[in-house]
Amino acid sequence: MTDPDSEWRLWSGSTLIDTITVDEAGMPWQHGRFLPEPAFSQCKPWFDKVNAIVERRSSNGSTTPTIASKVP
Known part of the structure; x- marks a missing residue:
């Protein structure tokens, strides 16, 4: 299970695409805030x-x- 306030990052090679900060964690769904990066x-x-x-x-x-x- 993922802890609330953990961060997930999506990378393409060495380029950060976005970060999701988990607000609510529970299987099978996670809810969070999506922060897109310029890439x-x-x-x-x-x-x-x-x-x-x-x-x-x-x-x-x-x-x-x-x-x-x-x-x-």
């Missing part, structure tokens, strides 16, 4: 695509493997 702009289109797929999934009830097959 996040390079990844934002990918995150936008994933969010769009998740939104469609929420509305039609399809499964997570469907999401994974649509994201490069």
Whole structure:
């Protein structure tokens, strides 16, 4: 389990993309504050695509493997 106030960092090589500070920890979900770094702009289109797929999934009830097959 992750402790509240812990930080998760997303790196691409040696470039910091974002930091998430966990506010609430509990399995299977974690809730936190997202702080994008300047390099996040390079990844934002990918995150936008994933969010769009998740939104469609929420509305039609399809499964997570469907999401994974649509994201490069």
